[in-house]
Amino acid sequence: MTAQLAMVLALLGLAIGMFVTGRPRTDVVALLMLLLLPLTGTVTVPEALAGFGDASVLLVAALFVVGEGLVRTGIARRLGDWLLARARGSATRLLVLLMLIVGLTGSVMSSTGVVAIFIPVVLRICTRLGIPPGQLMMPLSVAALISGMMTLVATAPNLVVQAELTRQGLPGFGFFGFTPFGLPILLLGIGYMLLARRRLSAGPAEDGTTPGARTTLRQLVEDYRLQDRAHRLRLRAGSPLAGQRLDKLALRARHRLNVMAVERPARFGTEIFSPNAETVLRADDELLVELPATPQDLAEIARRLGLQPLPIEHSDLAHRPHAVGIAEMIVTPGAELTGKSVLEAKLRSRLGLTVAGMRRGNAPVAEGMLEKPLQAGDSLLVVGPWTDIRRSQRGRRDLLLLNQPEDLEELTPAATRAPYALLSLAVMVALMVSGLVPNVQAAFIAGLLMLGFRCLDMDSAYRAIHWPSLVLIVGMLPFSLALQRTGGVTLAADALIATVGEAGPHALLASLFALTAVTGLFISNTATAVLMTPVAIATAQETGLSPYPFAMIVALASSAAFMTPVSSPVNTLVMGPGRYRFGDFLRIGLPLAVLVMAVSVALVPLVLPLR
Numbered sequence: 001m002t003a004q005l006a007m008v009l010a011l012l013g014l015a016i017g018m019f020v021t022g023r024p025r026t027d028v029v030a031l032l033m034l035l036l037l038p039l040t041g042t043v044t045v046p047e048a049l050a051g052f053g054d055a056s057v058l059l060v061a062a063l064f065v066v067g068e069g070l071v072r073t074g075i076a077r078r079l080g081d082w083l084l085a086r087a088r089g090s091a092t093r094l095l096v097l098l099m100l101i102v103g104l105t106g107s108v109m110s111s112t113g114v115v116a117i118f119i120p121v122v123l124r125i126c127t128r129l130g131i132p133p134g135q136l137m138m139p140l141s142v143a144a145l146i147s148g149m150m151t152l153v154a155t156a157p158n159l160v161v162q163a164e165l166t167r168q169g170l171p172g173f174g175f176f177g178f179t180p181f182g183l184p185i186l187l188l189g190i191g192y193m194l195l196a197r198r199r200l201s202a203g204p205a206e207d208g209t210t211p212g213a214r215t216t217l218r219q220l221v222e223d224y225r226l227q228d229r230a231h232r233l234r235l236r237a238g239s240p241l242a243g244q245r246l247d248k249l250a251l252r253a254r255h256r257l258n259v260m261a262v263e264r265p266a267r268f269g270t271e272i273f274s275p276n277a278e279t280v281l282r283a284d285d286e287l288l289v290e291l292p293a294t295p296q297d298l299a300e301i302a303r304r305l306g307l308q309p310l311p312i313e314h315s316d317l318a319h320r321p322h323a324v325g326i327a328e329m330i331v332t333p334g335a336e337l338t339g340k341s342v343l344e345a346k347l348r349s350r351l352g353l354t355v356a357g358m359r360r361g362n363a364p365v366a367e368g369m370l371e372k373p374l375q376a377g378d379s380l381l382v383v384g385p386w387t388d389i390r391r392s393q394r395g396r397r398d399l400l401l402l403n404q405p406e407d408l409e410e411l412t413p414a415a416t417r418a419p420y421a422l423l424s425l426a427v428m429v430a431l432m433v434s435g436l437v438p439n440v441q442a443a444f445i446a447g448l449l450m451l452g453f454r455c456l457d458m459d460s461a462y463r464a465i466h467w468p469s470l471v472l473i474v475g476m477l478p479f480s481l482a483l484q485r486t487g488g489v490t491l492a493a494d495a496l497i498a499t500v501g502e503a504g505p506h507a508l509l510a511s512l513f514a515l516t517a518v519t520g521l522f523i524s525n526t527a528t529a530v531l532m533t534p535v536a537i538a539t540a541q542e543t544g545l546s547p548y549p550f551a552m553i554v555a556l557a558s559s560a561a562f563m564t565p566v567s568s569p570v571n572t573l574v575m576g577p578g579r580y581r582f583g584d585f586l587r588i589g590l591p592l593a594v595l596v597m598a599v600s601v602a603l604v605p606l607v608l609p610l611r
Contacts, residue, residue, distance in 0.1 A: 005486035007040040012479060012531075019523040025339065026524065027468035030475020042482040051474030055440045056163035060156050060473065061465050062443035066428065067109035068464030069450035071117060073418040079105065084125050091131050095197065096190055098122065098136060099143035103186045106147025107154045108425060110466075112333060115144045115570045116400050119330075119577055123402055134200045137578030138588060139193040141562075141570045146189050148559035149182030151175055153432070153439070156473060157529035157558035161551050164480065164533040170547060175432040175439075180607045181556055185596055192595065196588050200578075224357030224381045225364035229292050232310040235285045239306030242285075247277035255301055260354050260383040261288040274325065274385045276352070286310065288383075290356045325353075325386040328402040330576055333376040333569030334468050335398035342370045342380075352388035357381035361565075361575060361582075377565070377572040402577060420453035469526070476530040484534055493538035505545055505610050506601055509553050512536055513597045516557035521567055525558040532558075549608045556600045562589030 011033060018029045038045045051057055079101050087094035098118070106114045118140055126133045148155030152162060152175045162172040235242055241249060251257040262279065263286040264271045281287075293301065302309055331337055337345045342355045358365040358372070359379040365372060380399070382389065393401055428446035432439050450456055456464070483489045496515075500507045512532070520528040536550035561567035565575045565585050574580070 002486060004040055004042050005483075005488050005491075008037070008042055008479070008482045008486050008488060011036055011040070012483075015476075015479075016523055019527070025468065027471040027475070030472045033475045034478065037478050037482055040482065042485050043478050047481060048478045049474075051477040054163065054474070054477065055438065056159040057470055057473050059153070059159055059440040059443050061470055062440065062447050063153055064110065064465045065447040065456070065461045066425065066443060066450065067113050068460060069421045069424065069447075069455040070109055071113065072456050072460065073421040075418050075421060078418070081121075083121070084128070087125070087129070091129070091135065092194065094125065094129070094131070095136060095139050095194060099139050099186070099190045099193065102140060102143040103147045103150060103182075103189075106144050107150035107182070108429070111144040111147050111155060112569045112573070114147065115140060115573050116332060119400065119573060120402055123577060132200075134578045134580065135197045137574040138200055138580065138584070139190075139197065141568075141574045142189050142193060142592065143186065144570045145559050145561055145568060146182060146186045149178055149185055149556055151178055151182070153443070154178070154182075155559055156469065156526045158555050160473065160526060160529040161533050161555045164530075164537065165547070165551055168537060168547075173548075173552070174435075175429065178552075178555065181552065181600060181603055184603065185556075185599060188595060188599055189592065192592055196592075199588065200580075200584065223364075224359060229290050230312060230356065231289050231291055231298060232312045233287045233289060233302060233307040234310055235281060235283050235287070236306045236308055237283045239281075239283065241281050241305055241307075242283045244281055245277070246275055246279050246281070249281075255305070256291060256293070257301065258290040258354060258356075259287050260290055260356055262286070263288070274352075274354075274383060274388075288312075290354070325382070325384050325389040327382055327389050329380045329382055329392075329399040330402060330573060331374050331376055331378045331380070332398055332400050333572055334466055335374075335376065337374050337398045338376055339373050341373055345374065347382070351384070351392045353382040353384040353392065355380050356383050359576060376569065377575050379576045400573070417453055417455045421450060421455045424449035424453065424455070472524060473526055473530070476527045480530055480534050483531075489534045489538045490542075492535045493542055496535070496539055497542060501543065505543070505549075506605070508539060508543070509549060509601045509604065510597060512539070512550060512553050513557040513560075513600060516554050517560050517563075517593055517597070520558060520561050521564055525561055525568065529554060529558045545610050546608065549604045549610055552604050552608055553600060556596070556604075560593050560596045562592050562596075564589070 015029055015033055018024065019026060024032075034048050037043055038048050083094070083097050083101055086097055102114055102118060119137070122136050122140060123133055125131070126136060148158065152158050152173055158173075158178060165172045241251075246259060251259060259275055262273055262275050262281075264273070264282065265284055287307075291298065291301070298309065301307070342358070347353045347355055355370070357380070358369045359381075360375065361377070379402075382399075389401065392399055424446045427449060428442050431437050431442035431445065437445070447461065451458065451461065480489075483492075496508065496511060500511045512535075516528055516532045519532065532554045533551060536554045537547045540547040540550040561571070563586055565571045565580065565582060567585075567589075571585060575585075
C-alpha cells in the first residue's frame with residue numbers, strides 16, 4: 001500500500017465516520033473532502049471540482065424540478081384519491097394498489113418526495129377504513145425503495161453507475177434498462193408484504209390513537225404526553241393580563257407560559273382562534289397554554305396572574321379541534337431544521353406555528369423539548385392558524401404535514417396545469433427512450449416545459465432542488481478517481497476475487513450485492529454507489545466478464561435499503577407514522593433484502609449476459 005493510498009483511505013474512513021455520526025451534516029462532509037483530497041496529490045483541484053459540471057449531477061437537479069412540477073399540480077394526490085376509490089374497503093387490495101402506484105410514480109420522481117406525498121394520503125385512508133397505519137407505512141417505504149430499480153432516472157445511484165460506465169468509455173444503460181429487474185422485484189415485494197404485514201402493527205398505538213387522525217384535543221395531549229404541560233386557564237376579572245397585548249406581556253420569557261389558543265365568549269357561542277403578538281387578552285378569555293410546571297408551580301402562577309385552572313376536556317376546543325390549526329408534522333430528511341433546536345429554528349416567528357409537543361420515534365420528548373436538536377423523522381405537534389400550516393407546505397417542505405386539512409387547494413397551487421405536467425413528463429421519457437438527445441437535455445427540456453406551462457415558477461424550481469444531495473454526489477465523485485489512481489479499486493477487486501472468485505461469477509455478484517447493501521447501512525446509497533461501482537467494474541474486467549451485470553448489481557443493491565430506519569430517508573419518514581421500532585425494520589427488511597439479492601443474482605445474468 002502506497003502512502004497516497006493510505007491517505008485516501010484515511011480520508012474515506014474519516015468521511016464514513018462523520019456520515020455515521022451525522023456530525024457535521026453530509027453536504028459539509030462532502031465539501032470538506034473536496035478541500036482535503038487535492039492535498040493528497042491524487043487529484044487536482046479542477047478534477048475535484050469537476051463534479052459541479054458533471055452531467056449526472058445536472059440531471060439529478062433537473063429531475064428535482066420535474067418532480068416538483070408533479071407535486072404542485074397534484075398528480076400524485078389524485079392518484080391517492082383514485083387509490084381510495086379503488087380499494088373498496090379491502091386492506092389487501094389497498095396494499096397492492098398502493099405499492100404499485102408508489103413503485104411506478106417513484107420511477108420518474110424522487111422516492112423521498114413520493115413518500116412525503118403519500119404519507120398523509122395513507123393516514124387519511126387508514127382513518128376512513130379503520131386500518132392500523134403500521135400495516136401500510138412499511139409497504140409504502142418498500143415500494144418507494146424498489147421504485148429506484150424501475151428506470152434509469154428513478155434514483156441518484158442509478159445515475160452514478162451510469163456516469164461511471166460512461167467515464168470508462170462504456171455505453172450506459174437505457175431508460176428502461178432497469179425495468180426487467182425492478183418490475184419483478186416490485187411484484188416480489190408486494191407478495192412479501194402481503195405475508196409480512198401480519199407481523200407489523202396489528203392495531204393502533206397503546207393509547208388507542210392513530211397518527212394523523214386526531215379527533216380530540218385530549219387524544220393529542222395523551223399521545224404527546226402533555227398532561228403535565230398543557231393547561232386551560234381562564235382570565236379572572238381583575239387579572240393583570242386583561243387588556244394587555246401578548247407581545248408586551250412576554251409570558252413565555254417571564255413565566256414560561258406559551259399561549260397556543262384562545263377561547264373567547266362571543267354573541268353566538270365561543271370564538272376560538274390562534275393568538276398573535278398583537279392579540280389583546282380580555283377578562284373571561286380561556287387560554288390553552290403549554291407550561292412545564294408542577295401543580296404547585298401552576299397554582300402559584302395562576303394566583304399571581306389572576307388565572308383560574310380549568311379541565312382541558314371541557315374546553316370547546318377539545319370538541320372542535322379544527323377551529324384552530326392543531327397538526328402533526330414530521331421533520332423531513334435533509335431539512336434545514338435538522339441540528340437546530342425548536343427555539344433556534346424560530347418556527348413561531350418564521351411560520352406562525354407554536355411547537356407544543358415532540359416525539360422521537362415512539363417516545364415523546366418532555367424534558368428540554370425546545371432546546372433539543374431536531375432530527376429527521378421527529379414528529380412535532382404544532383398549533384397555529386390553518387392558513388399558516390398550509391403555507392408551511394409551500395416550496396421547500398422542511399416539515400411534512402400528517403393530518404391534512406380537507407381543503408388541499410393551497411397545497412396544489414397549480415392543480416389546473418396537471419395535463420401540461422403530464423405532457424412535459426411524457427416528452428422527457430420519449431426523448432430519453434429514443435436517445436434523440438442526452439438524458440440531461442431531455443430533463444432540462446421537461447423542466448423548461450413545466451416552467452413555460454406555469455406548472456411551477458422559477459422560485460419554486462430553485463427551492464425544489466435538494467442542494468445537499470447534489471453537493472454530496474459532487475464531493476464523493478473524486479474518491480472514485482483517487483482510489484483508481486492509487487490502486488485502491490484494484491486492491492479491493494483483487495480481495496473480492498481472492499475471497500469468492502473460485503465459487504464462480506454468481507458468487508461474485510452475490511458478494512457485491514451483500515457488500516453494497518451492508519455499506520449502505522452506514523452511508524448514503526449515493527455515496528455507496530460512487531465507491532462500489534468502480535470496484536464492480538474492475539472485478540468484471542479482471543475476471544474477463546462483462547461489466548454490465550456487475551454495475552447493475554451495485555445499482556440494485558443500493559436501492560435495497562430495507563434493513564434499518566436510517567438506511568434511507570424514506571424509512572426515516574415512515575417510522576413515526578407507522579409507530580415502528582428499530583427492530584421492526586430489521587425483522588421485516590432483512591429477509592426481504594436476502595430475497596431481492598437472490599432474485600437479482602439469478603435474473604441479472606439472464607438479461608445481461610456475463611460474457
